[in-house]
Amino acid sequence: MTTTMIREEVASAGFDDFVQLVGDGFGQAVGTGIRVPPAPNILYRVLCLVLDLGVCDELVHLGQFATLLFDRSLPVDDGDTVRWRDQIPITTEGWQGLPDTSTTWTVTVQPRAQPRRIAGPFDQDTFVFEDSDTPALVYETAHFPAVPTMPGYLGLDAYTAPPMRGQPILSLRDVRYAWTRNEAWFIRRRAQRPERVRVYCDVVQGNPATRTVPVDGVPGGALPEVITGLPPETRFVQVFPGAIVGKVGARAVLQRALQRADGACLVCDAPRHGPPAPRGPTPDREVA
Numbered sequence: 001m002t003t004t005m006i007r008e009e010v011a012s013a014g015f016d017d018f019v020q021l022v023g024d025g026f027g028q029a030v031g032t033g034i035r036v037p038p039a040p041n042i043l044y045r046v047l048c049l050v051l052d053l054g055v056c057d058e059l060v061h062l063g064q065f066a067t068l069l070f071d072r073s074l075p076v077d078d079g080d081t082v083r084w085r086d087q088i089p090i091t092t093e094g095w096q097g098l099p100d101t102s103t104t105w106t107v108t109v110q111p112r113a114q115p116r117r118i119a120g121p122f123d124q125d126t127f128v129f130e131d132s133d134t135p136a137l138v139y140e141t142a143h144f145p146a147v148p149t150m151p152g153y154l155g156l157d158a159y160t161a162p163p164m165r166g167q168p169i170l171s172l173r174d175v176r177y178a179w180t181r182n183e184a185w186f187i188r189r190r191a192q193r194p195e196r197v198r199v200y201c202d203v204v205q206g207n208p209a210t211r212t213v214p215v216d217g218v219p220g221g222a223l224p225e226v227i228t229g230l231p232p233e234t235r236f237v238q239v240f241p242g243a244i245v246g247k248v249g250a251r252a253v254l255q256r257a258l259q260r261a262d263g264a265c266l267v268c269d270a271p272r273h274g275p276p277a278p279r280g281p282t283p284d285r286e287v288a
C-alpha cells in the first residue's frame with residue numbers, strides 16, 4: 001500500500017511572561033498557548049493557529065486548550081516576595097465555572113491570496129495588528145498605561161478586537177475537546193483549493209473584583225479538596241476565587257497530500273495541482 005499522505009500536528013505557542021528569565025532552548029520567552037491579558041471585562045480575540053493547506057491537504061481534527069490562572073505574590077525567606085502562578089488546564093468537558101468569562105473557538109477558511117498586512121503601532125511578540133501568520137493575540141486598537149504593571153502586551157488597559165478573517169465554518173463554546181484527551185473535535189475537511197485556515201478563540205476575561213464565588217458549604221472555605229465529585233476546575237476556583245483565564249490555544253492534526261516524482265497527486269491522481277500557492281502578499285495574482 002502506497003502512503004499518500006503524511007500526518008503533522010501543530011499547536012499554539014507564544015510569549016510567556018513566566019519564562020522570561022529562563023527562556024526555552026532557543027532563548028525565547030515562549031510557552032504553550034497564548035497568554036490572555038488580565039484587564040477584565042474585555043473580549044480578546046486570539047488567533048490560535050494559522051494553517052496553510054494545499055489542494056488535497058486535510059484538516060483532520062482539532063483540540064482545545066485553556067487554563068485557569070491565579071497570579072500572586074508570595075513571601076520568601078528574606079522578607080521579599082516572589083511572583084507565583086497557580087495554573088491548571090481546563091479538561092472537564094463543557095466546564096463553565098467562572099460566570100464572568102467565556103471562551104468560544106471559531107474556525108475560518110479563506111482562499112490563499114492574502115491581502116498585504118500592515119504593521120500596527122503596538123506590534124510585538126505574540127501581539128499583532130489585525131491579522132498574523134503565526135499564533136498571536138490580534139488587535140484593532142490597544143492602549144497601555146504609562147507604567148504597565150506586566151511585561152509585553154499583558155499590561156494593556158484597553159483593547160478592541162479586529163474582525164475575523166475568512167469565512168467561519170465551525171464554532172464551539174467552552175472546552176469540549178481538551179487537547180490532552182484522546183477525543184478530538186473531528187473535522188476531516190479536504191482543501192479543494194489552496195486555502196488558509198485560522199482557528200480563533202474569543203475570550204471574555206473575568207473580573208475577580210466583582211465576582212462572587214460560593215464556598216459551597218465548606219466552613220471558612222477550608223480544605224475544599226475534601227468535597228468529592230467536583231471537577232478539578234471547580235475546586236481550583238474555590239481555592240483561588242481570583243482565578244482568571246490564563247491561556248488559550250488549539251492543536252490541529254493535518255494530513256498533507258504527497259506527490260509522485262512527476263508531480264502527480266497521490267490522493268486524487270490529478271497530474272499536477274499547479275505550483276504551490278504563494279505565501280504572503282500576492283497582489284497581482286488570483287488563486288482560484
Ligand SMILES: [Zn+2]
Pocket residue numbers: 055056257265266267268269270273
Ligand atoms: Zn490531489
